[in-house]
Amino acid sequence: MAQGFRNIKSFTPVEEAVAALLQHLRPFQEYERLPVLEAVGRVAAKPVHSPRNAPPYDASHMDGFAVNHQDLKAASLENPIHLRLVGSATPGPRTAYTLKHGEAVRILTGAYLPEGADAVVPQEEVSVEDGLVKISRPVSAYEYVDRRGFDIREGEVVVQKGEMLRPPKLVFLAHLGVWEVEVVRRPVVGLLAVGDELTDNPHETQIGKIFNTHTHIIQHMLTQSGAKTKYMGVIPDNLDAVGRAIAEGLQSSDMLITIAGSSVGDRDVSSRFLRDYGADIFIHGLRLQPGRVGGLALVRGKPLIMLPGLIMSTLNVFMFTAYPVLRYMMGMEPRIYARRVRAELSEEVRFRKYLDFKKVVWVKLVEEDEHVKCMPVPGESSGMSIPAKTDGFIVAGPAVEKIEAGKQVWVNIPPY
Structure with missing residues (x-):
């Protein structure tokens, strides 16, 4: 298989590639x-x-009257207890008044109980007449009370x-x-796109240029990941221009991400430049499908991630390399998801190629009859509609030929 990819002699398991990079990095101490x-x-x-x-003190869970439960032990419908109304308590500073036996304080939800009170009787259970609060049942200690420090x-x-x-x-x-x-400190991530065909100007799409969509989604994901993006623009398919941009990006950023130019064609100049640049680590070709022509490097102590130009490969390589590396640099666990949910696979997924690779399938989450299911959204690596239709992705390991319908799987959610 590898012989079909000029300049890629072997494909490295993506987790091994990331681990090799992380060995040379340290979490920020700034x-x-x-x-x-x-x-x-x-x-x-x-x-x-x-x-x-x-709360710092016991607080009322209801609008009502703060009391001491000992005063109401004998209360009943036949023999109600009358307590003298001596004040009120509202949310804010605790009243300085100390409740005495035979007294009650009008209290609102969230107000702190006065010293001496240990229960609240809801207002709908009492009547007030001539300054006396009539209560017709006993109460328990701390009834309708949010305890201090709960x-x-x-x-x-x-x-x-x-x-x-x-x-x-x-x-x-x-x-x-x-x-x-x-x-x-927020990592500064340099971001550049490579390709004569790309443009950031929507009007140039009318003359055959391709709008630089991938940069926008990666930039948003970087922001949601906690990074600060330094966008360096679209770089033409020129070895010298790409080399200058990469050198500048590494100089001014904590991490550099390139989009496109990582494959094996004559115009894929990012990988050509880095192969000859003298990087401390240079891994081109990942056992990840889609995403096999992605790669990473360590240059002068800084990570560089090469994202392929086809959108699903772009996203996969970002999630499996750039995202865990970025998390590690900020002192977080280097994982491939922002969050994840357990879901039932709605239909069988069968793999026919790249069986010895880690395979990624993007899915849509659907709630059915109190169950969460995930529906695979098939398509080619270049399918721009797939990210728009899906919520996350599932992963099949090497040697897995199929995932059966009904299986519970982890759906990994990107930092959208």
């Missing part, structure tokens, strides 16, 4: 402090512990080191009074 609500999508540099209990305890870990920060977590930190968070 951090910065950000206002907590400006840290969306950033990676935590160290654990964050809760500075307090939440949500989180002081000192408990809220954020793990290496965790990507999402809005709900950051809002929770603000709720706890954490106003700044230390995050890993």
Whole structure:
């Protein structure tokens, strides 16, 4: 098989290629402090512990009346208990009043119970007349009370080191009074596309140029992954021009990604340049289908990823190489998915070629009768509609000839 690909003498298992690269890299040790609500999508540099209990005091779960349950042990419909209404408690600072026996305080949901109170009677269960609260049943201690620290305890870990920060977590930190968070520096990823036929100008598509679509989707995925993209434009199929762009990209970025130019044709100049450039590591040809003509390199201590030009190969090589490397650089687990879900395969998938490769099938997730199923979306590597129709991908290992319908599989979700 390898003889059919000029300049690719062998195909390397993609996990081995990535492992070889990671051996020469180290996670970033450069951090910065950000206002907590400006840290969306950033990676935590160290654990964050809760500075307090939440809630800090027992709080009411209902609108009603704060009482001491001991006062109501004998209450019944026949012999209701009357408590003297002595004040009110609203969300905010805790009232300084200490409840005495025989008293009740009007309380709203979320307000802290006054000292001496240990239960709440919902407002619909009582009546108030002449400053007396009439209650016709006993209550249990802490009935309708959110206990101090039930949500989180002081000192408990809220954020793990290496965790990507999402809005709900950051809002929770603000709720706890954490106003700044230390995050890993965002990697700068140089991104360039190679090809005389490509353009970033939509008007030039009217004269036969091809719009540079792949760069836009990769740029978005880089942003969602926590990186900062330095777009270097479309580079012509010229060995010197590509060489200058690669040298500049490596100089000004933490990682460089090239799109197209990685195959074995006369115009695939990215792989030709890197083969002769003297890289510390140069792996061209991956046991990944689609994506077998992709590759990676280590040049002067910096990773370079070569994405093929056909869209499904572009996405596969990004997810299996660039994405785990980028995660590792930011101190996260180097995995091939942003998240994943378990689903039932709706129909059989059979493989007829590249059986000794890792095979990738893109699928659409569908909910049917409370079950999550995934439907394979077939097509060629150049099929631009496939990413638009699918939600993620499943993986079949080497020597797997088919995946049977009904099998539970992991659907890997990209960082869209």
